[in-house]
Amino acid sequence: MATIAAPVAQRGLLARPTEPTGLWSWLTTVDAKRIGILYGTSAFIFFLIGGLEALMMRSQLAVPNNTLVAPGTFNALFTMHGTTMIFLVVMPMGAAFFNYIVPLQLGARDVAFPRLNAFSYWVFLAGAVLMHLAFVVQTVPDMGWFAYANLTERAFSPNNAVDFWIIGLQVLGVASLAAGFNFLVTIINLRAPGMSLMRLPLFCWTTMITSILMVLAFPVITVALIQLMFDRLFGTNFFNTAANADPILWQHLFWVFAHPEVYILILPAMGIVSEVLPVFSGKPLFGYPFMVYAVASIAFLSFTVWAHHMFVTGLGPVATSFFAASTMLIAVPTGIKIFNWLSTAYGGALRLNTAALMAFGFVGMFTIGGLSGIMHASPPVDTQQHDTYFIVAHFHYVLFGGSMFGLMAGIYYWFPKVTGRLLDEAIGKVHFWLMFIGFNVTFGPMHFLGIDGMPRRIYTYPTGMGWDLWNLVATIGAFTIALSVLAFMVNAFKSLRSGEIAGPDPWDGRTLEWSVSSPPPHYNFAEIPVAAGRDAFWLQKYPTSGGHGTAVAAAHGDGSGHNAEHGEHVHVHLPDPSYWPLAAGGAIFLAGLGVLFYLPLIPVGLFLVIVSVVAWSLEPVNG
Amino acid sequence: MRMRRGLWLLLGLFVVLALAGCAREISGVVQFAADAPDAPQTTVFPLSDTGRRVQTLYELIFWMALVVFVGVEGALLYILVRFRRPAGGVASQTHGNTRLEIAWTVIPAVILLIIAVPTIETIFSEDAPSASASENQIRVEVTGHQWWWEFRYPELGADVVTANEFHLPVGRTAFITMTSADVIHSFWIPKMTGKMDAIPTRVNHIWFTAQQTGEYYGQCVQFCGTEHADMRLRLFVDTPQDFDAWVRRQSQGAQAPVTSTVGLAAVGARVFQSGACPGCHTIRGTPAQGKVGPDLTHVGSRTTIASGVLTNNLENLTRWVTDAQAVKPEAKMPTLGCEANTGTGPPTTCITRSDVDAVVAYLRTLQ
Numbered sequence: 001m002a003t004i005a006a007p008v009a010q011r012g013l014l015a016r017p018t019e020p021t022g023l024w025s026w027l028t029t030v031d032a033k034r035i036g037i038l039y040g041t042s043a044f045i046f047f048l049i050g051g052l053e054a055l056m057m058r059s060q061l062a063v064p065n066n067t068l069v070a071p072g073t074f075n076a077l078f079t080m081h082g083t084t085m086i087f088l089v090v091m092p093m094g095a096a097f098f099n100y101i102v103p104l105q106l107g108a109r110d111v112a113f114p115r116l117n118a119f120s121y122w123v124f125l126a127g128a129v130l131m132h133l134a135f136v137v138q139t140v141p142d143m144g145w146f147a148y149a150n151l152t153e154r155a156f157s158p159n160n161a162v163d164f165w166i167i168g169l170q171v172l173g174v175a176s177l178a179a180g181f182n183f184l185v186t187i188i189n190l191r192a193p194g195m196s197l198m199r200l201p202l203f204c205w206t207t208m209i210t211s212i213l214m215v216l217a218f219p220v221i222t223v224a225l226i227q228l229m230f231d232r233l234f235g236t237n238f239f240n241t242a243a244n245a246d247p248i249l250w251q252h253l254f255w256v257f258a259h260p261e262v263y264i265l266i267l268p269a270m271g272i273v274s275e276v277l278p279v280f281s282g283k284p285l286f287g288y289p290f291m292v293y294a295v296a297s298i299a300f301l302s303f304t305v306w307a308h309h310m311f312v313t314g315l316g317p318v319a320t321s322f323f324a325a326s327t328m329l330i331a332v333p334t335g336i337k338i339f340n341w342l343s344t345a346y347g348g349a350l351r352l353n354t355a356a357l358m359a360f361g362f363v364g365m366f367t368i369g370g371l372s373g374i375m376h377a378s379p380p381v382d383t384q385q386h387d388t389y390f391i392v393a394h395f396h397y398v399l400f401g402g403s404m405f406g407l408m409a410g411i412y413y414w415f416p417k418v419t420g421r422l423l424d425e426a427i428g429k430v431h432f433w434l435m436f437i438g439f440n441v442t443f444g445p446m447h448f449l450g451i452d453g454m455p456r457r458i459y460t461y462p463t464g465m466g467w468d469l470w471n472l473v474a475t476i477g478a479f480t481i482a483l484s485v486l487a488f489m490v491n492a493f494k495s496l497r498s499g500e501i502a503g504p505d506p507w508d509g510r511t512l513e514w515s516v517s518s519p520p521p522h523y524n525f526a527e528i529p530v531a532a533g534r535d536a537f538w539l540q541k542y543p544t545s546g547g548h549g550t551a552v553a554a555a556h557g558d559g560s561g562h563n564a565e566h567g568e569h570v571h572v573h574l575p576d577p578s579y580w581p582l583a584a585g586g587a588i589f590l591a592g593l594g595v596l597f598y599l600p601l602i603p604v605g606l607f608l609v610i611v612s613v614v615a616w617s618l619e620p621v622n623g
Numbered sequence: 624m625r626m627r628r629g630l631w632l633l634l635g636l637f638v639v640l641a642l643a644g645c646a647r648e649i650s651g652v653v654q655f656a657a658d659a660p661d662a663p664q665t666t667v668f669p670l671s672d673t674g675r676r677v678q679t680l681y682e683l684i685f686w687m688a689l690v691v692f693v694g695v696e697g698a699l700l701y702i703l704v705r706f707r708r709p710a711g712g713v714a715s716q717t718h719g720n721t722r723l724e725i726a727w728t729v730i731p732a733v734i735l736l737i738i739a740v741p742t743i744e745t746i747f748s749e750d751a752p753s754a755s756a757s758e759n760q761i762r763v764e765v766t767g768h769q770w771w772w773e774f775r776y777p778e779l780g781a782d783v784v785t786a787n788e789f790h791l792p793v794g795r796t797a798f799i800t801m802t803s804a805d806v807i808h809s810f811w812i813p814k815m816t817g818k819m820d821a822i823p824t825r826v827n828h829i830w831f832t833a834q835q836t837g838e839y840y841g842q843c844v845q846f847c848g849t850e851h852a853d854m855r856l857r858l859f860v861d862t863p864q865d866f867d868a869w870v871r872r873q874s875q876g877a878q879a880p881v882t883s884t885v886g887l888a889a890v891g892a893r894v895f896q897s898g899a900c901p902g903c904h905t906i907r908g909t910p911a912q913g914k915v916g917p918d919l920t921h922v923g924s925r926t927t928i929a930s931g932v933l934t935n936n937l938e939n940l941t942r943w944v945t946d947a948q949a950v951k952p953e954a955k956m957p958t959l960g961c962e963a964n965t966g967t968g969p970p971t972t973c974i975t976r977s978d979v980d981a982v983v984a985y986l987r988t989l990q
Contacts, residue, residue, distance in 0.1 A: 071849050071850060071852065071952055071953070072849050072953070075846075075848075075849065075851075142849075143846075144846050148806075148807055148845075148846070150806055150807070150823065151806040151807070151846075151847065151848060156769075156805065156806055156848060241823040244824055245824070246824055246825070247806075247807060247822060247823060248822065248825070281706075281714060282708075282711075282712065282713065282714040283714045283715070283716060283717060284717070284718055286717065286718070286719050286720075287718075287719035287720070287724045288718065288719065289719070290719070290724045290728075312809060312817070312818050312819055312820050313822065313827075314819065314820065314822070314825065314827035316750075317746045317747045317750045320746050321742075321743045321746050321747075324742055324743065324746065325739055325743075328735040328738065328739055329735070331731060331735060332728060332732050332735070335727060335728075336727060336728055338695060339724075339727040340719075340724070342695070342698055342699060342702060343717075343719075343720075343723070345702045345706060346706065347706065347714060347715060347717065348706050348714045349706065349708040349711060349712035349713060350702075350703065350706045350707045350708055351708065351709070351711060352703065352709075360699065360703060363699060364695075364696055364699050367691075367692070367696065367699075368692065371688040371691060371692055372688070374688055374735075374738070375681070375684050375685070375688060378680055378681075378684055378738060378742040378745075379742065379746055380676065380680050380742065380746060380749055380817065381677060381680055381681045381684060381742075382817075383677065383749075383816070383817020383818055383819070384666040384677055384681070384813060384816075384817045384818075385666070386817075386844070387809060387818070387844040387845060387846075388666075388844065450666075451665065451666055451667055452662040452664065452665050452666070453662060453663075453664025453665055453666055453813040453840075455811075455842060455843075455844040455852075456844075456846070457846040457851060457852075458851060458852035459851075459852045460852050460853075461852070462932075464663070465662060465663060465664060465840075466661050466662030466664075466665070467662070
């Protein structure tokens with residue numbers, strides 16, 4: 001093991017924490033790997049909450065004229081289900097992988113701004129908790145995750161349910177912005193020697209592009225949320241139609257943010273699949289440059305298509321035509337990705353373990369979501385499909401069949417790296433098949449419901465509409481998905497305790513995270529590796545395999561996963577833990593509470609944010 | 624091997640399920656049995672000119688998407704079966720093929736172009752009716768309310784006002800404008816044509832020419848608050864003669880209670896006028912001129928009440944007048960009856976069972 005300089009305890013007001021283990025070590029950690037675990041665990045807890053909300057909705061809709069769930073409760077359920085799954089599940093699961101995997105893939109020891117990274121997590125948690133306080137005081141947001149004006153004005157939503165959503169999302173936005181800047185800088189600046197941009201693992205590429213999207217998209221929703229908050233708290237008229245405000249303004253602001261947000265949700269999963277498929281096909285990713293260009297152009301186009309969510313608001317034929325064309329254009333780079341993934345597997349030696357099945361499931365299901373997307377990219381067709389269950393089916397094929405299957409592939413793929421133990425393959429297969437079948441049984445029939453004219457967001461429906469059968473089937477599917485989640489939890493629990501020891505490189509991996517032990521030492525690399533080409537670790541292991549890239553210093557690591565041993569006498573300087581990211585997050589939480597319950601708390605919270613940031617910049621460096 | 628059989632089995636199952644599930648949708652696509660649909664809000668049996676144009680476009684895209692679907696999923700399944708190597712093995716390290724990749728950039732682009740051209744053509748033709756269609760058109764003004772619909776016919780006189788159910792003559796182009804009195808709603812009758820949002824401060828429009836008489840279902844499709852699910856509507860497409868007769872009836876004020884129900888209905892009229900009802904409802908030809916709720920001048924002639932939620936009969940009308948909050952929580956219509964035992968319970972100043980019966984009898988005379 002490398003000798004890590006023993007922390008020299010500093011005394012004084014700003015002394016940094018030194019506990020190596022225990023609760024305080026987690027609360028003050030700035031280690032990206034630990035922050036990744038925090039993100040992942042939190043996201044999974046919220047996944048269970050969002051899933052329960054979905055099960056309650058499906059139970060209510062199982063039969064016509066059901067009275068299991070009251071109308072207001074149902075509206076709260078779909079509002080919180082959408083908000084939770086997007087902001088508290090898929091995004092933080094992506095962030096978990098960014099934190100844990102990206103520095104390892106880059107050959108870096110941490111992210112560019114470790115304390116900012118910890119700050120991102122604590123602010124994320126603050127936002128999530130603020131939003132869920134709504135359940136404690138029983139005024140749960142019930143206006144939909146899109147919060148269309150002017151339903152959100154005091155006149156139509158008099159209690160403070162909407163405020164929980166506003167302040168929760170606002171605080172989550174701060175976390176996303178901080179994380180976006182951090183990973184953008186990390187990937188630009190902390191790449192190992194030799195790792196040019198066109199040698200970056202594709203997951204790092206999608207992380208970088210996702211970071212750019214977060215940095216550009218979140219300011220828009222920040223502005224919109226401030227306007228809405230001022231309307232509700234201080235009586236401004238940004239969206240007040242009684243004062244002749246145009247409620248469509250909100251929709252423009254919201255979707256300029258929320259369409260790129262869709263790609264923030266899917267790009268990390270695409271990156272994961274682009275890592276998993278090559279490894280289990282025993283081939284490099286097919287058409288790497290095209291994949292990179294496709295990701296970049298998807299991200300660019302994502303800012304030009306927002307009004308396709310507004311085709312039935314009366315945009316006029318010219319604007320409608322423009323947004324139809326730009327939306328269809330996005331199918332081209334998406335198609336390239338699908339075909340290149342298929343070509344990656346074609347001619348390969350496929351090992352169909354759970355991670356690979358999840359990744360192939362992604363390709364198959366995401367294709368369906370893409371094709372239904374083409375249908376409502378055509379505005380006249382969308383006038384029949386908009387706000388029906390066809391749309392619900394479409395975006396679940398993208399966000400569940402796509403994002404969730406991709407993230408699950410990532411979990412099965414990197415679980416051994418994080419824990420040192422393999423997930424059980426037999427339970428894994430059960431998990432996959434239950435999830436795959438349950439998913440299709442739930443969301444497949446929703447296409448038919450939509451075509452048969454069932455609107456979204458209705459808490460009940462009468463008999464005789466032709467919707468009874470498929471609603472019941474969808475509900476059965478939803479409970480099948482719940483079973484699959486149980487199977488996963490059993491698997492994770494069992495494997496954590498007694499799973500097969502993974503070793504550093506259980507999959508014959510291609511990227512640098514597999515060159516270090518599992519779990520990696522907290523300094524990641526004793527010696528910074530050198531990337532001789534794409535698939536840097538593969539080239540270390542098999543220098544003659546004819547990879548792309550020059551063979552500079554290909555044998556820098558010993559290639560057998562024992563890189564760490566070289567660091568016997570190396571002094572590795574790592575960032576010290578810190579109290580202040582947690583303190584700043586707590587202060588923001590306090591300000592958020594102020595917005596919800598007692599306005600004078602806002603300046604107190606903001607003052608404490610400033611105190612924390614000042615202390616943060618003045619605290620000493622140990623060692 | 625077991626795995627491979629499982630995969631094929633699953634594929635087979637999926638195909639069978641998909642075909643079974645799509646039966647109605649596929650038959651919609653090929654437009655057969657167009658007059659015998661069993662889903663009153665189906666989007667694939669349009670019975671208007673604009674609706675059919677949308678349908679043509681949908682069919683074009685549907686079939687193209689289906690071809691791509693079969694191609695991609697077929698390739699995926701083939702690859703999974705053909706290249707599966709449980710024992711591992713070595714694969715050739717292919718990095719890409721520029722020519723292939725250019726091909727699958729260009730081909731989808733061409734397919735999209737094939738979709739884009741008729742799409743944009745349809746966008747413009749859906750926006751405004753042709754000159755010939757607009758000559759003889761009938762205008763309807765729709766206003767969305769939480770949670771009911773108001774319909775006016777500006778060309779037929781200020782007195783033709785109705786709620787939740789409206790009529791159109793077959794074969795005549797309807798130019799429908801929509802706005803909202805409160806939050807954003809969306810007006811949709813799937814078997815006529817696509818939806819359009821009803822937005823406060825704005826006026827949007829759609830147009831279509833109904834091609835077949837009958838009763839058509841619709842409902843609000845933009846989430847608009849607690850009772851969004853119960854904001855339904857009906858369109859009756861009549862023969863020109865029936866439509867004219869309907870317009871004549873609607874243009875008249877309320878008839879004073881006559882015939883055998885005169886006693887009870889006359890009491891009901893008094894209860895109605897002296898109670899809280901006129902604060903919200905209009906009955907033309909009487910002092911009741913409220914604008915908050917639906918115009919009740921001809922409520923007895925409608926087939927449903929509470930915005931398409933209940934069939935308009937004695938029992939349901941009694942239930943609605945007694946305890947509206949139990950039927951439709953948070954609707955603006957309050958619970959009125961002293962006998963309300965569900966919902967929010969009886970109000971402090973309630974009306975007795977006999978008064979409810981009288982009001983209901985009165986409302987039922989408003990044909």
